[in-house]
Structure formats: structure tokens, C-alpha cells
Amino acid sequence: MINSYNSLHPKNNWFLSPPPRFTGHHPHYSQHHHATSSSQTSSSVNSSIVPVQPGEIGFDGKMLRKAMARKTVDYNSSIIRYLENSIWQRNLTDGRSLQPDVLYIPH
Numbered sequence: 001m002i003n004s005y006n007s008l009h010p011k012n013n014w015f016l017s018p019p020p021r022f023t024g025h026h027p028h029y030s031q032h033h034h035a036t037s038s039s040q041t042s043s044s045v046n047s048s049i050v051p052v053q054p055g056e057i058g059f060d061g062k063m064l065r066k067a068m069a070r071k072t073v074d075y076n077s078s079i080i081r082y083l084e085n086s087i088w089q090r091n092l093t094d095g096r097s098l099q100p101d102v103l104y105i106p107h
Helices: 002-008 027-039 042-047 054-064 076-088
Strands: none
């Protein structure tokens, strides 16, 4: 009889029950939070809101980044060379091709 009681006792079957729901805040603080938030008036809530200028909206992420010089790569010469080669190419024989390495050429 003792074994059946131990197997049905909630402390021994903790793994069979689903995990508790997480509400996002500590349960002890929730009572205090609700008491203070209900006692606030609408004027005190509105006074804590700071108006934002339209130009300031997009710059908050830039303040978080490190100030460092960004490296840029100039692809203009490569693109111009590619366009010139494709314009002046008569047929497939004028196209650029890679030559095989000497090790891959059969002797």
C-alpha cells in the first residue's frame, strides 16, 4: 500500500505534469506591480512620455554601433572591363577562358 501511495503522490510524479506557464515576470513582483500601476493616474503616465521629433526616429540604431571606418571595394574597373569585353566579343572564341595548369595537361 505504501508503494501505491508514493507512486500517486504529486511530489513523486512531478515529471508527468506539464511545466508551469511563464508569464514574463516574477510572481512576487506582479502583485506590487498591479497595485502601483492601478494607483497611477492618466496625467502621471502622460507626463512621462517624451515627444520625439520626426528627424530623430531613424538614428537610434546608429548610436549603438561602433564608430569605425568601413572598408569599401571599388568594383567599377572590373565591371567596365567586363562590359567592354562583352561588347567587343565577336563570338565564343573571343571569350576569356582559363588555361589548365601544367600538371593537368597529358604528356
